[in-house]
Amino acid sequence: MNPDSTHTSSLTTEFSELQNSFSNNPYPPIEKRLALLKVVRGRIVKLEQELVDAASKDFGYRTAFDTLLGDILPTVQGLAHIIKKLPKWAKPSNRSVGLSLWPSKVSVSYQPLGVVGVIAPWNYPIQLALVPAITALAAGNRVMLKLSEFTPHTNAVIEKIFTQELHAHCKVIVGGSDVASEFSSLPFAHMLFTGSTSVGKLVMAAASKNLTPVTLELGGKSPAIITEGANIKKAAQTLLFGKMANAGQICVAPDYVFVPKALEHQLIQQICELYKKHFKDGVEGKNLTSIISDAHYSRLEGYLTQAEKLGAHVIKPLEQNQQDQQKHRMGLHIVTQVSDEMTLMQDELFGPILPIKTYEKLDDAITYVKAHHHPLALYILGQDKRAQDYIMQQTLSGTVAVNDALVQVTADDVPFGGVGHSGMGHYHAKEGFLTFSHAKNTLVSSSFNPRTALLLKQSKLIIKLLKFLYIK
Template sequence: MTTDTSDTVSLTTQFDGLQDAFLSTPYLPINKRITLLKNLRLRIVELEEELVDAVSKDFGYRTAFDTLLGDILPTVQTLAHIIKKLPNWSKPSNRAVGLSLWPSKVSVTYQPKGVVGVIAPWNYPIQLAIVPVVTAIAAGNRVMLKLSEFTPHTNVVLEKLFSDEIQEHCKVIQGGSEVASEFSSLPFAHLLFTGSTAVGKLVMASASHNLTPVTLELGGKSPVIITEQADIKKAAQTLLFGKMANAGQICVAPDYVLVPQALEHQLIQQLCELYKKHFKEGVEGKNLTSIISDAHYKRLTGYLAQAQELGATIVKPLEQNQQDAEKHRMGLHIVTQVSDEMQLMQDELFGPILPIMSYNKLDDAIDYIKQHHHPLALYILGQDKPAQDYIIKQTLSGTVAVNDTLVQVTADDVPFGGVGHSGMGHYHGKEGFLTFSHAKNTLVSGSFNPRVGMLLKQSNVLIKLLKWLYIK
């Protein structure tokens, strides 16, 4: 069932129904969870073409490549990984009990939390909706999924995906900001939000009234450091892919570049040549995804206009076909001579604009990153291993990729999450299972347990024994 602002069925009623279902079956057997996930995986494959078409309609135009590579394939891959690993993840973890609690045994058992809320964004409306949902279901929870109001066509297909038996475990909710506000105030056992830092703060504040733990997948300005040892052509290729995939509308997209001063001109030249080669038709090409809406398009053109007024230089690889206001399409815009007073150096860009800053010493680049909020991703392009290690140790970021961009997010067996203003908590892999599970300290004592009698008598012998164990 789908809820929107016009529905007579309230969010509270939806939540209460899932809560009752969870309380009636507080521990869904692992084999049943796996069956649900397998069926969902099959349905995604069956609905592939519908999903590709629907997302393209929502964007105005989105390449099938962007939807397959960034949405469908990572989701199917994640499901396969969870299905394979879940039996092992869910096993109790035996821990050392210590001599003071002998002969008892202690372990950690992983228990579903209850009803989990997921608020999905528009930029990857399939992956960023389904992956947290299936991770929560894998942990044994029921889920309420709030879809983005900016992707109505995709939402229709996702409703089909979550129909039949799966809707007993996941309810799909639609609606605008008012619905989202009410949604985040529900007494979830856990709430995951993916979106902007500003909205993330509001979600966290709303969840705090119920002491609901939150996982916030936010964003920010993810920097790229190009080192002196870099192969500039390879660096430009990697950078161009990271910036142009989904037209830069990715939370881990390279946001700005720090390059040695001696290599700046060469980098710009390589970027322009590669762009002309791969996007030679510009906004007329079928390999360029549109900006999601007219409002976001105007936001991006506003950044460029303001930066130019404040002294920035804008480099356009093509003389024409760089912008299409009617279809809100935009090609690559390289911006140099930037400063922090410019809005494009303050906000997360979320578009095909690439500011480039030069540096003289590597420490200058590192200091600049450290003076700003911790990014969700940090990219290092260059073959100098000592420089790579130095940058990684000197900076704090949610993720790091060396000589690559974006794809670190698709690694199945590692956690994904930000730090500080770029996010809070993790999901993906085993860490995702743990996020949506309650790790319960479980102590088991048998019939032979002399410790209890000694504790009850407040035995001096026991105190002496414990002092001998602990105070040496």
């Protein structure tokens, strides 16, 4: 038996077991769901240090700050929010029936879908695996969770979370691209994928064969626009945090910056000064996360080499300790005089490279953003309220943050998702619960229901009445 058929057999078995579990209990009570979520939360808290250590091993080195702030805290915080709000979200809602359907009553109830597939990425291997999984569990579903092959140590700890009684609710799957391909082909009730746009297209194509609805959390090039009169030091602080957290390996990291031409030099100077202050030891420092693999490190080096050949200027804030190929560690690289023929202005960077473009008129920056695919995030840096409103009205993006970066994703009570090439659908908050639920329209009529008899007779009276009410 070849490896692919072995994977197929194993995945099919796991899927069937979850389907049987769901069939035996298709509508778990809210109390049972809350109890399950509390068990998951308790295990995450108990395994906190193991998760921090495991993530660091997977990255070669990852700061505890990046794992705690970007992975564990948002997951635990999100869980607490779901536990608090779930009874309200799941409550059926009465809706207006209208005169044409009187005296019936109509309501909407939220029903679990079945077995949900979640494909998680490597860059935030805890949050981006567990948050969609627990949201689907909160909606009453069973979950198959496919983890990234790049994070084996973290995966092993996550498997500990879903042992014992939780195994009937969520099964953890590991493996490479062959497993991911077979996973995408399973007839899930819903599938959520987080990753690149190119792979997202393949996942959607595989899901379409089963008419499986998908939520795609992708990425793209998220721009930052600095407005006239902005506080450049504060803008530099925001950009440096947004670009250096997790070494820039974030789907909502600022991918390039537009700055008024007159402020370009000041911005570069402020970023360099802040970098020297906060990352003075460069790649030798304990506050800089490594690039996930040699291949991704080489990809980033390739961007810089090609950009320089095509006329870009690469600025390194430190004279030394900027790169360590052996440990795949990379410090900040600012790139100016960029053009669209450069690969770093085409691909999502996913690393500590910050291209800077200048503009004379704000509309020039907006036109550039609109000429490219809708980004997952858009950042506006500056105090001009009119400019902020104008940019938001003229552009379309998955999320917006004004005078901040990254943290809009951690807001518990709002949805998260992209638009166009940066994704489709939402999760987080109530919208996540709705994504993994079927909103069922239920109409209830009593024994007193003269409407049916009149409709059966094709009564002219009822037609006249309806035309009087609705066609005016």
